[in-house]
Amino acid sequence: xxxxxxxxxxxKEQDLAAFAKAISHxxxxxxxxxxxxxxxxxxxxxVEILPLxxxxxxxxxxxxxxxxxxxxxTDGPRSCYCINWKxxxxxxxxFNGLFxxxxxxxxxxxx
Amino acid sequence: xxxxxxxxxxxKEQDLAAFAKAISHxxxxxxxxxxxxxxxxxxxxxVEILPLxxxxxxxxxxxxxxxxxxxxxTDGPRSCYCINWKxxxxxxxxFNGLFxxxxxxxxxxxx
DNA sequence: AATATTAATCGTATATTTGCGATATAAGAT
DNA sequence: ATCTTATATCGCAAATATACGATTAATATT
Numbered sequence: 001x002x003x004x005x006x007x008x009x010x011x012k013e014q015d016l017a018a019f020a021k022a023i024s025h026x027x028x029x030x031x032x033x034x035x036x037x038x039x040x041x042x043x044x045x046x047v048e049i050l051p052l053x054x055x056x057x058x059x060x061x062x063x064x065x066x067x068x069x070x071x072x073x074t075d076g077p078r079s080c081y082c083i084n085w086k087x088x089x090x091x092x093x094x095f096n097g098l099f100x101x102x103x104x105x106x107x108x109x110x111x
Numbered sequence: 112x113x114x115x116x117x118x119x120x121x122x123k124e125q126d127l128a129a130f131a132k133a134i135s136h137x138x139x140x141x142x143x144x145x146x147x148x149x150x151x152x153x154x155x156x157x158v159e160i161l162p163l164x165x166x167x168x169x170x171x172x173x174x175x176x177x178x179x180x181x182x183x184x185t186d187g188p189r190s191c192y193c194i195n196w197k198x199x200x201x202x203x204x205x206f207n208g209l210f211x212x213x214x215x216x217x218x219x220x221x222x
Numbered sequence: 223a224a225t226a227t228t229a230a231t232c233g234t235a236t237a238t239t240t241g242c243g244a245t246a247t248a249a250g251a252t
Numbered sequence: 253a254t255c256t257t258a259t260a261t262c263g264c265a266a267a268t269a270t271a272c273g274a275t276t277a278a279t280a281t282t
Binding site: 004005006042043044047054055058059061062074076077078079 | 256257258259260261262270271
Binding site: 115136138163164165166167170171174185187188189 | 266267268269270271272273274277278279280
């Protein structure tokens with residue numbers, strides 16, 4: 001694409017899109033799932049569970065972290081990750097703000 | 112990527128990821144917003160609102176339709192679109208199913 | 223029938239994402 | 253000090269996504 005036009009949309013639209021993008025890959029959903037059930041987890045455990053190479057998992061973790069959806073801190077030679085609940089709360093609220101008005105008039109058919 | 116490994120994840124993970132991917136671009140968020148406020152809308156109106164070419168908007172609409180998030184029917188030479196609420200309901204439920212368990216133990220810090 | 227309007231599709235350029243092996247880094251163990 | 257373990261980063265290849273202009277298709281209008 002010649003020029004990306006993402007900047008021409010509102011900040012809220014961009015934020016929501018960025019959040020959605022962060023969870024737009026099954027591997028990242030799966031990672032969040034693991035973190036959700038185990039509450040916290042080191043990279044190696046996730047690598048064992050997912051059908052992906054270590055470097056790939058590390059990359060997905062980085063993306064989730066950049067998006068603010070997970071926190072991570074190093075623990076000796078290991079890296080321990082967990083879900084950033086506040087970020088999820090924030091995005092759920094934004095989602096509802098955007099789409100709840102829709103629910104009201106719901107059920108209406110198209111055109 | 113040599114081989115895409117998306118199929119190796121569960122159907123639920125893939126579905127959620129596909130939904131997220133559909134709304135992972137600000138233009139598509141903006142389109143949903145327009146449809147949400149106007150309840151229904153023809154392609155041309157959306158083109159006027161968004162800072163994108165007609166062909167690009169048409170492509171985004173197609174993606175949203177393929178993902179099942181909107182319905183569209185032709186009305187003469189026009190195409191009228193609206194949000195598929197049932198699809199949104201479905202995905203909100205799935206989202207909560209995946210992430211509500213997290214909320215319970217919430218507040219817990221990382222590692 | 224000819225023309226105008228509206229939207230979808232095609233072709234193409236460029237950017238981004240996904241994935242992996244190899245390498246680097248950093249801390250712990252011997 | 254050396255070796256092991258765990259993770260991050262680099263470099264590359266292939267796949268996808270984004271955007272647009274040009275064209276096509278399909279319906280209205282004249």
